[in-house]
Amino acid sequence: MTKTKMDSPPFESGTSLWQDAFHRLKRNRMAMISAIYLLLQSLVAIFAPYLANFSYETTDLLLGAVPPNGIHYFGTDDLGRDMFTRVLYGARVSLMVGILATLVSVCIGVTYGAISGYVGGRLDEVLMRGVEILYAMPFTFFVIILMVLLGRNIYLLFIGLGAVQWLTMARIVRGQVVSIKNMEYIAAARAMGVKNHMILWRHVLPNILSPVIIYTTLTIPGVILEEAFLSFLGLGVQEPMSSWGTLIADGVTALETYPWIIIFPCITLMGALVALNFLGDGLREALDPKGTP
Amino acid sequence: MTIPLLEVQDIRTYFYHQSGVSKAVDGISFSLQKGKTLGIVGESGSGKSVSMLSLLGLLPSSSARILSGQAWFQGVDLLQLPKEKLRQIRGKKIGMIFQDPMTSLNPYLQISTQLMEAITEHHLGMSRTEAHAKALWALEQVGIPEAAARIHEYPHQFSGGMRQRVMIAMALMTDPDLLIADEPTTALDVTIQAQILAILRRLQEKNGLSIILITHDLGVVAGMSDDVLVMYAGRPIEQGTVEEIFYQPHHPYTTGLLRSIPSAIGEKKSLYAIPGLPPDPAKLPPGCPFAPRCEHAMPICTQKAPPRRELSPSHFSLCHLEVNHGKG
Numbered sequence: 001m002t003k004t005k006m007d008s009p010p011f012e013s014g015t016s017l018w019q020d021a022f023h024r025l026k027r028n029r030m031a032m033i034s035a036i037y038l039l040l041q042s043l044v045a046i047f048a049p050y051l052a053n054f055s056y057e058t059t060d061l062l063l064g065a066v067p068p069n070g071i072h073y074f075g076t077d078d079l080g081r082d083m084f085t086r087v088l089y090g091a092r093v094s095l096m097v098g099i100l101a102t103l104v105s106v107c108i109g110v111t112y113g114a115i116s117g118y119v120g121g122r123l124d125e126v127l128m129r130g131v132e133i134l135y136a137m138p139f140t141f142f143v144i145i146l147m148v149l150l151g152r153n154i155y156l157l158f159i160g161l162g163a164v165q166w167l168t169m170a171r172i173v174r175g176q177v178v179s180i181k182n183m184e185y186i187a188a189a190r191a192m193g194v195k196n197h198m199i200l201w202r203h204v205l206p207n208i209l210s211p212v213i214i215y216t217t218l219t220i221p222g223v224i225l226e227e228a229f230l231s232f233l234g235l236g237v238q239e240p241m242s243s244w245g246t247l248i249a250d251g252v253t254a255l256e257t258y259p260w261i262i263i264f265p266c267i268t269l270m271g272a273l274v275a276l277n278f279l280g281d282g283l284r285e286a287l288d289p290k291g292t293p
Numbered sequence: 294m295t296i297p298l299l300e301v302q303d304i305r306t307y308f309y310h311q312s313g314v315s316k317a318v319d320g321i322s323f324s325l326q327k328g329k330t331l332g333i334v335g336e337s338g339s340g341k342s343v344s345m346l347s348l349l350g351l352l353p354s355s356s357a358r359i360l361s362g363q364a365w366f367q368g369v370d371l372l373q374l375p376k377e378k379l380r381q382i383r384g385k386k387i388g389m390i391f392q393d394p395m396t397s398l399n400p401y402l403q404i405s406t407q408l409m410e411a412i413t414e415h416h417l418g419m420s421r422t423e424a425h426a427k428a429l430w431a432l433e434q435v436g437i438p439e440a441a442a443r444i445h446e447y448p449h450q451f452s453g454g455m456r457q458r459v460m461i462a463m464a465l466m467t468d469p470d471l472l473i474a475d476e477p478t479t480a481l482d483v484t485i486q487a488q489i490l491a492i493l494r495r496l497q498e499k500n501g502l503s504i505i506l507i508t509h510d511l512g513v514v515a516g517m518s519d520d521v522l523v524m525y526a527g528r529p530i531e532q533g534t535v536e537e538i539f540y541q542p543h544h545p546y547t548t549g550l551l552r553s554i555p556s557a558i559g560e561k562k563s564l565y566a567i568p569g570l571p572p573d574p575a576k577l578p579p580g581c582p583f584a585p586r587c588e589h590a591m592p593i594c595t596q597k598a599p600p601r602r603e604l605s606p607s608h609f610s611l612c613h614l615e616v617n618h619g620k621g
Contacts, residue, residue, distance in 0.1 A: 016447055017401055121355055184396040190351055191391075192411045192463065193384030202410070206401040 021210070024286040031282020034275035041272055045091040054082035056089045057240035065258040075260040077250060086242045087264050093243035094269070097157060098224040104162025105223075106216055109169025114208075116170070117177030118200050128174065131167050139164040140229075147235045154237060157230070161223050172215055176208035210287035217280035221273040228269065244269040297324035297365075298470060298503050304362030304372070306340075306347045308574075315574040317343040317357075319527040323520070327470070328497060330504040332518030332535070334511060334550070336571050340527035341507045345473050347372070349387065350379045367470070385415045388464030392476040394456035398448035404459055405444045408432070411466045431462035435492050454485035461492060468500070475507045490517055511554055515539060520607070523547050526572050526582035533608030543602065543610040545587045581613065589614055 025031055044051060053071075060080030068075040074083035116127040143160045150156055180186065181204060189199050228245030230236040232252075237243045244265045251262025306318040318340040325331050333341045346352050348364050348371050364371040367386065371379060383389075391397045398407060408428035412419050419427065425444075432440035435458040448456060457477060464472055474493065478486035490513060496502055506517055514521055514535065521538040523531040523546065531544040542548045549567040569586035572578060578585065584594035591613060599611045 016403070017449075184391050184393055185399045187351070188389070188391055188397045188460070188463075189399075189410070191349060191383060191389040192414065193380045193382070194410060194414050195380065198414065202402070202406075203399050207399070 021286040025282055028282040028285060030278045031286075034278040034282070037271065037275045038279065041091060041268075041275075042095060044088060045095050048085075048088040048092055052082070052085035052088050054085045056081065056085045056242065065254070065261070067258075068260055074264040075258070077261050078254060078258065081240075083247075083261060083264055086247060087244070087268055090242045090244045090247050090265060091268060091272075093154070093237050093241060094224050094227060094245070095272070097154075097161065097227040097243065098220040100158040101161035101165065101223045101227075102216055102219045104159055105165035105169055105219060106212065108162065109166035110173050110205075110212060112166065113170035113173025113175075114177050114200060114204065117174040118181055118196075118204060120178070120181075124174070128171075131170055135167055140226075143226075143230065144233070144235055147230070154241075157227065157236060161226055164226070165219055165223060169212070169215055169219070172211055173208060176211055177204055180204050180207045210283075214280060214284045214287060217276060217283055221276040224269070224273065224276075295326065298327045298367070299325040299505075300363075300365040301348070302363045302365075304344055304347055304364065305360040306343055306352065307358055307360055308356050309358060310356060310575070313575045316527050316577060317574055318347060321522070321524065321527075321529045323522055323529075323532065325471070325503050325505065325520075327503055328501045329519045330497065330506055330517050332506045332508065332514035332521045333524060334508060334514055334521060335524035336509060338571060338574065339524040340574075341524055342475055343527075344524075345389070345475060345505065345507060349383050349389065349473075350374075350376065351383075381415065384411045384469075385417075385467045386469055387471045387473065388467070388469035389473040389475065390457070390460045390464050390477050393480045394453055394460055395480065397460055398451075398456055400448050403445050403447060404432075404451075408444070408459070408463055408466055411463065415467060417467065427466060428462070431465045432459070434465055434496065435459070435462045436488070437462070454481055454488065457481060457485075457489055458492065461489070461496075465496065469502070471503045471505065472496075473505045473507070476509070477506070478510070478513060479508070486513070493517065511550060523550070526577060527574055528582065528611065530583065530612070531608075531610040533604070537605065537608040541604070541608070543604055543608075543614070544583075544612045545589050545614070546583050547610075549588075581611070 058081065060076070063076060063080035065078045065080075066072060066076050072082050072084065074087060076082055077086070112127065112131075116124045143164060146156065146160045186199060186203055189203050194202075224244070227236055227243060228248065231243050231245030232249040234249070236245055239246070247265035248262055248269070251258075251265065254261050301324065302322045303320050304318055304322075305316070305320055308315040308317050321340070321344055323331060333344070335341050343352070343357075347357075347359050347362075350371070352359070359372055362372055366382070369378075369382075371382070374382070398404075405425065405428055408431060409421075409424045412424045412427065428444060429440050432444060437443055437455060437458055443451075448459075451459060457480075461477075472493075477493070478489050481489060493504060493506075494517065497504060504517070506514065508514060518535050521533060521535050522529055523538065523544065525546050531538065531542065531547045533541075538547060539551065542551055546567070549565070552565040553567060555564055567586055572582050572585070578595060580593075580595045580597055581587070581590075581599045584590045587594065594613050597613075599613045601609055601611055603609050
């Protein structure tokens with residue numbers, strides 16, 4: 001009958017599980033540093049036109065490649081383009097690809113997995129066998145073919161990369177939905193006459209959100225890397241636009257003579273990837289405290 | 294007699310597996326008047342819950358089939374209704390509460406959302422404010438203190454007994470005519486059990502609610518029910534008013550159940566237990582399903598299905614034994 005508020009953990013009245021998770025996340029220093037780093041990185045990317053002193057497409061052949069100095073913070077490449085500017089603009093493309101392609105993959109993966117898991121039965125069999133078949137296909141080639149056939153369009157890149165990444169998400173979501181749908185509160189909701197799509201939306205999805213969020217933060221670096229890889233092959237973003245991947249590809253050719261061309265894009269790429277992974281880990285610990293030892 | 298609120302006739306629900314057919318519910322019939330309580334008693338797996346899920350159309354569609362039966366509720370046969378029509382009755386006219394209050398509430402939603410869900414789903418033409426007021430009313434009905442503050446809390450902030458109260462409150466939101474309580478007190482402490490049962494009884498007197506109480510606890514049945522249906526292996530083996538079942542039980546299984554209630558008074562003796570286990574519903578023996586465990590078993594019991602013996606207009610038993618043999 002009585003509320004035992006004293007010996008319960010610091011739950012305010014009406015603390016949702018999300019608020020608890022946020023408290024735990026705030027206590028994780030590495031995750032918070034990573035989050036702040038990523039926020040700054042995103043702001044820098046968004047406001048790149050205001051922060052850069054030079055245009056990313058202006059070449060200065062007379063200048064050529066100069067090492068980092070007071071005017072060109074990151075030096076210039078062999079065409080005399082300011083590397084600081086190019087890295088700033090590269091962040092825009094890389095982060096945008098990372099986020100948008102991941103969003104595409106989350107949308108497809110969650111919808112597919114949720115329907116498969118919730119409907120179950122034969123449809124589930126068919127959908128999941130489909131995922132397995134797609135798993136067996138060499139997807140990098142698929143994206144390469146897509147790029148070659150349909151032209152090097154940056155939006156196509158989002159869709160192409162997203163369409164490759166959703167398979168694991170679909171599997172994760174499907175597994176979660178199957179376990180959630182046998183919970184008693186789903187039976188209770190059905191006994192209350194709640195419509196199927198509302199059960200899925202209101203009762204099932206919130207309960208599978210934490211694995212989805214965790215996997216999403218871990219997908220973004222994967223997608224950024226994939227884009228870097230495609231750009232490295234010359235299939236990603238085209239000159240004079242740059243992404244971290246194209247910058248690294250440029251730098252490789254001049255690795256011995258002008259090392260600063262490759263070093264700075266590498267450092268920023270690594271910084272973003274490391275921060276995303278730390279944040280993903282922190283989120284996993286915050287949202288699923290039981291799963292961590 | 295007035296028209297019963299719910300009139301169930303001969304429901305048969307079988308489960309089809311690769312290994313065979315399980316006759317989970319094999320021909321149960323009962324009728325329930327407005328404001329009355331029917332207790333359905335039986336061991337685990339005797340088909341109590343499945344028969345209720347059959348009524349509500351909540352069986353797993355892949356393996357379960359309802360082979361026959363009628364369930365007349367307010368002029369419609371629940372078993373013949375299209376899915377969508379049945380959904381509209383579920384939760385609106387018929388509320389259901391489940392056995393385990395610890396898992397029957399969604400951990401991610403506030404109590405208020407879950408309480409108001411039935412109202413929003415059934416489009417009862419209430420505004421959010423009205424629905425909220427109704428939710429507060431429902432919480433007060435089930436005796437939750439400080440309802441106005443607690444309504445915005447999450448399930449993990451409630452104890453087991455409190456959650457079961459919330460479950461009952463959820464079922465009350467739409468003013469149902471019938472409440473199906475599937476072992477509502479099994480997962481609770483004895484003291485909390487008594488409180489929950491008291492709440493149910495009070496609601497019944499106040500709102501004229503009819504209750505189907507599924508339980509394996511004869512003590513709960515004695516305190517709550519007007520009529521009792523004893524199920525064994527999917528069949529109704531004895532049915533009667535609560536007095537008839539408790540004072541003049543006929544079927545040896547009912548007698549056995551009554552004898553296995555522990556008594557707190559009198560001299561201590563070892564507790565009676567019915568020997569053996571309930572049969573596998575996929576491999577029912579011919580004849581009476583209880584025969585292998587029955588202390589009065591006769592040769593005919595294993596060969597021929599027992600006849601229906603009318604002991605009074607409201608009391609019958611499925612047994613080969615002559616009447617006035619089984620004394621509790």
